[in-house]
Amino acid sequence: MRIVIADDEMLLREGVARLLIDAGIEVVGTAGDGAELERLADAHHPDVAIVDIRMPPTFTDEGLLATRRLRAAHPGIGVLVLSHYLDSRYAVELLGSFPGGAGYLLKDRVSDVAVLTDALARLAAGECVVDPTIVARLMSRPTREELPLSAREREVLALIAEGRSNAAICAALFLSPKTVEAHVSHVFAKLELDDSPEDHRRVLATLRYLRSDR
């Protein structure tokens, strides 16, 4: 897997690069702003780009804009957006504009190699990634705590919101594929959500549901 890292903070991008290299992942380049990122992507055609959401010049959401341009130039590329912000706004916006292969993690997570490599692998495979902290926060909202779901079903819902595939859910909860499928159907039925096949649409639907108060 070939990665590029874009972050205006040099310490951070060099640190993450070393972390990944130590873990055996190829880092083909690091960038300090959106323009440099695009140049690197054009030159090396990486599989996934790790992008800080805040970059020069305005330090608001240049990262998001850069990811869109990246996707337009390199349709298959995976994008992992890093942010300090706990709220789900950007996650929903990101997933809404990408048909898979997009992920949103909190900056804290980058130092956790296991989480990082797992996320990168999933993105390279075209799945979605949403930081579990964000999902947990959404699920602990008062209106969402009283969902008509069993404890097990809640666990499944959280994992769906995190972007996990059914196979990953099986592995995480030690359940058989059939059981997982049944849980998923129940959850979607009870919450009156459209049961899409496992792709970014079900993540998006779940996130949107969790953000609302229906």
Next chain:
Amino acid sequence: MAARELIAARSDGSGVTAVRGVAGATRHRTARRVGGVALVAGAVAGCVMMWIIVDHGGAFALARGTFAVAVEVGAAVALIVAGVIALVRRRPFALLVLGVGAAWTMREWANPAAPNALVFTLGLLLGTIWLPLTGWLALAYSRGLPERGRDRVAVALAVAAVLAPAFLRAVTLDPQSSGCLACPANLALIVDSPSVARSAGDAGAVLGLTSSLMLIGFLADRFLRASPADRLLISLVAGTSAISIGLAAIGFAAIASMGLAAAPVSRTLSGGVAVALIGVAVAVSWEIVRAAAARRRSARLVSDLSRAPGPGRLRDALAAITHDESLEISYPLADRVVDAVGRAIPDPRASGEDRMRRATVAVGADGAALAVLTHRPGLLDDDGFRDAVARAASLALEHERLQAELASRVSDLQGSRARLVTSFDSERRRLERDLHDGAQQQVVALLLKLRLALARHPDPELVWAIAEVGLALDELRELAHGLYPAALAEDGLGAALEVLREGADIPIRISGAPGRRLSSAVETTAYVVVAETLRARRLRSAVVDVTEAGGVLSVTVSGPPDGPEAFAGFGDGVGGLGDRVGAIGGGLRVDVVADALTVQAELPCE
């Protein structure tokens, strides 16, 4: 209460000119009085003389009708009457008017019908001096003596041009030997030289013509250079004077070209000049009479003024008194000029484009400017009237000035208050960004280094350290968000409220959202109202409503409280929210309706 002595000064649009003292120079006035009385006496005597001469002059082959006689005498009478009126009304040009009247009577003194030699001689010497005097009057009219040296020189030249040939003729003309047997003797005769006398006479005509044209030229120049306001005032007098001088000029031209044969033309023209001079007298008197009539008419209104009308009504009262609807009052404060309600306006005393308007400064007892009245030329140009109005209005002006100053300072304070709140918010925003860009980034990098170290050297201490640093990062994030939520600055009130709802531990429903971005002060205050209410008051659930209508953003937080303590302690307006909302000109209301606490803020937004 001691009577207030107000001094009114006038400006001509290019700054304040002279300040006229109310307790003026007494000696000057006495001299004027004496001079005036003497001139009047002389002029009356001259009139009588003129009448006698003209009447007796019918013996000559100069056919004149009663009408012509009446007109010529009438001109002198009119000028004397006008001069008396001007003298009584303390106009500075009064003496000049009388002088012109007296000079006009002398025109006929060099006549065979003159009763004695003295009169005859004076007539020879000064018979034409009425011309430069008329020019002087016209140039001097309009509130003061000739302002420019050039005008003075012109008058002096005209006098010289008129007197020199007359004097020369007087010292060389012997009427007897020139064929006028009925004429009295010429007391000024020095050398009998008829040819010199004749040449002097011819030169007199030419010089008379040139000085007339010169005077008319200077008059025209003065008129053209005057401001439109001044032109209105001097047009009548300048016009009639110019006509009289012009007719005289034609007469001179006729004499110069045709000699004695021009006599009939000259007579007719002289009648025209007399009519024009009557016009001058009428013009001078008319303005004086009009001002006096207006003053009488306004006496009652002036007494109304002293009863201090309310703010805004003072201007209307003054406008009615001065018959000038365009009147404006402004108050110069220490650092600015304000109108009656305290709004800052440009200083009307600074020279501006509009020269039809004048600024009159009302000066208070201590010499400082109390108020500035900006008006059209009119009644307020009369010194006496202006002083009377200023005295009557002094109390009302001071009153209104105090109110205007108060309103102006209050407005300052409000502006300062709003700026304080805005700067406070900007500061917090800056701190949040610094935290986010600085400390948070560094802690994440630190976490990274620790994990890298852990990967190389497994150490339980490191594991503990990593956990602690993780907690620190969470705290940092909370702190930054508490300082200023990034969503508020980036995406506005709606987004910030959504984030608030997402992170709240009670169910919150949000209805309505502003359709557009508003000013940072309004958005931040609205957000703070919601956030602070939710933080300070324990509610079980909340509904947040945001509506914008008619330039007002209305934000309402309401919900059932979790226990009775939620209702306690609203004296400080929900933790200082009242102050903050008030600082940007809004209002805060706290209600308890049907067991629900409602906090509503209404914020002005343009």
